[in-house]
Amino acid sequence: MLRKGIAAAPGIVIGRAVVKAEETLHYDRHTLDPDQVGAELDRFRASVKAADHDLEQIKEKTRREIGEGEARIFEAHQLFLQDPEFVGSIEAKIESERVNAEAAVQEVRDSFVAIFESMDDEYMRERAADLRDVSQRLLKKLLGVHDELQADFAEPVVLVVHDLTPSDTAQLDRDKVKGFITNIGGRTSHSAIMARTMEIPAVVGMSDITERLQTGDLVIVDGLQGEVHIRPDQALVETYEEKRLAYEKQKADWARLVHEESVTADGHRVELAANIGNPQDAVQALENGAEGIGLFRTEFLYMGRDSFPSEEEQFAAYKAVAETMGQDRPVVIRTLDIGGDKELPYLDLPKELNPFLGYRAIRLCLDRVDLFKTQLRALLRASAYGNVKIMYPMIATLAELRRANQILNEVKAELRSQNIAFNEELEVGIMIEIPAAALVADQLAKEADFFSIGTNDLIQYVMAADRMNEQVSYLYDPYNPAILRLIHQVIKAAHQEGKWVGMCGEMAGEELAIPILLGFGLDEFSMSATSILRARHLLKKLDYQSLQQISQHVLSLESGEEIKAYIQESVLNKL
Structure with a gap:
């Protein structure tokens, strides 16, 4: 039986399943007597201390066995335990509502998780999983529950669970757990990122896989295609063993x-860069052959805290x-892309009927010039230490670009007057993500x-289709002719002015898309770090001259399905 999911970590594994049911922690919400509140606060604070001690041990183990970048994940978890907004809210609930600590932790967690999950940015949505991990650890400490997931396995297995937290993943014995499958999760979750680093094949987001499999079932996990074969026959096992070796x-x-450089078979040079969400990700980008950073999301600096980050931070x-x-590798840093759907408690933004079309990103920055100038000062100062480029998100009009540059020039003048060094030749670009900007790309x-x-x-703005809404997901297609024509128009307009064009969406790393975009x-393809070498390998087999003609033909085709079939047949099948 074949089941489809999300390819979270590449590789193929064939093994016996061990199914772990979703862990449920049982407790009642109850009201405390006034004289019990102090003791309950002490009990909660003791759980915070114990959880922090656990995370310190996991962090050090991760640093030794996996890597420095992955260990920083648990530093972020520890910051949740030090965050006055999170911990303080729990303590305030215990005091003001006189509820037991378990109930306070869950209710505050649910409130924070709802904020993260409402965000449009997949990377930020996945941070909800980190908060759940920390909260679950606190609840276990309060209830005296010990981890059972890390039981010793008699032989190598495929782990099948509802979800796998980053701390669960970090503690997996790679000699015993050869792959894992989950009901929920995505490619940008920390668990998926760690699985890729640990080279444990994984397929996630499979809805009900824990109900479809039983412990002892033979299973094939294809982390390349996001497929799981349940109870395969011998012929299929042999086929996949050949695929695994290949x-x-x-x-x-x-x-x-x-x-090596990213060069096509006929000598055309492009740049393969990485999308990152924090400074530690840059290390992994280099390890995977990135020639630069095509998108550094700066939102991580603003999340999980109760005040704005300082210029120095x-x-x-x-x-x-x-x-x-x-100095030789460019670092494109996106200015603050927050507001509207990405809610910060301390920003105190009004609720909006449609936050995806609302007060956010550059619109917020042009209104809150104080916040914008603080970030621009920090960015300009950092440009003295490398090849930094600034990028404005969600630009819709020429007037917005001019206003943003005016503010940037004011900050440059301030730094000059203070004799603070920055790169005077620093490049400033924009994200093309609003159809209006694409249509006036020539200007x-x-x-x-x-x-x-x-x-x-x-894609979702052009097609008027929320990519998270399953009922209209058929419209969210990067190969739709309308999308490809718009992309072609943008690249052509930039090149006519002698400007370079990159892409930092998921599409940039897709095997079918690369020949079209090339x-x-x-000029620049920016993707998940773990996709770079695969993309470079593909590029080296492609012929740029012939692809120019093929891509022109693509523009005449009538549907995404027709386009994908044409590229598969005319390009990929011939490699």
């Missing part, structure tokens, strides 16, 4: 490309990435130094 050989071939983060990548290209096409938002003339 993939291992392919990985060895890819590894040899880490330090921001400067330290931006400088760290610039120094990690060095914007005269004043922006570069474009980066944000396909995740562009033929259109896309």
Whole structure:
């Protein structure tokens, strides 16, 4: 039986399943007597201390066995336990409502998780899983429950669970757990990121896989295609054993490309860059052969806290990435893309009927110039330490770009007057993610130094289809002719003004999309770090000259399905 999910960590494994039921912690919500509140607060604070001790041990184990970047995940978890907004809210609920600590933890957690999950950015939505992990650890401490997931397995297994937290993943014995499958989760969850680093094949987001499988069932996990085969016959097992061996050989071939340039078979050079969410991700980007950072999301600096980050905090983060990548590798840093759907408790924004079309990103920054200038100062100062480029999100009009640049020039003048160094030649570009910007790309290209096409938002705005809404998900198709024509138009407009164009949406790393985008003339492909070597391997087999003609033909086709079939047949099947 074949089941489809999300390919979270590449690889193929064939093994026996061990199914772990979703863990349910049982407790009642009850009201405390006034004289019990003090003791309950002490009990909660003791659980925080014990949870922090656990996380410190997990962090050190992760640092030794997996890597520094992954260990920082648990530093972020520890910050939740030190966050006065999170911990303080729990304590306030215990005191003001006189409820037991377990109920307070769950209710505050649910409130915070709802904020994260309402965000449009997949990376930020996945941070809800981190908060759940920390909260679950607190609840276990309060209830005296010990972890059972880490039981010793007699033989190598495929772990099948409802969800796998980052701390669960970090503690997996790679000699015993050869792969895992979950009901929920996505590619950008920390568990998925860690699984890729640990090279444990994983398929996530399978809805009810824990009900479909039983412990002892033979299962094939295809983390390349996001497929799980339940109780396969011997012929299928043999087929997948051949695929597994072929993939291992392919990985060895890819590894040899880490330090090579991204050049097509006929000598056309492009740039393969990484999308990152924090400074630690830059290390993984380099390890995977990134030639730069195509998108550094700065929102992580603003989340999970009760006040705005200072200029010094921001400067330290931006400088760290610039120094990690060095002078020769560009670092494109997106200015604050928050507000509307990405709610910050301390920002105190009004509720909006449609936050995806509301007061957010550059619209917020142009209104709250004080916040914008603080970030711009930090970015400019960091530009003295590497090849930093600034990128404005959600630009819709030429007037917005001009106003943003006016504010940037004011900040530059301030720094000059204070004799603070920055790169005077720093490039400033914009994200093309609003259809209006794409349609006036010829005008914007005269004043922006570069474009980066944000396909995740562009597609849903062009098609008027929420990508999280299953009922209209059929419309969210990056290969729809309307999307491809718009992308082609944007690249052409930029090139006519001598400007370069990148793409930082998920589409940039897709095997079917790369030949089309290359033929259109896309200069930079920015993707998940773990996709870079695979993309470079593909690029080296493609012919740029022939792809220009093929991509022109793509523009005449009538549907996404027709386009995908044409690229598969005319390009990929011939490699």
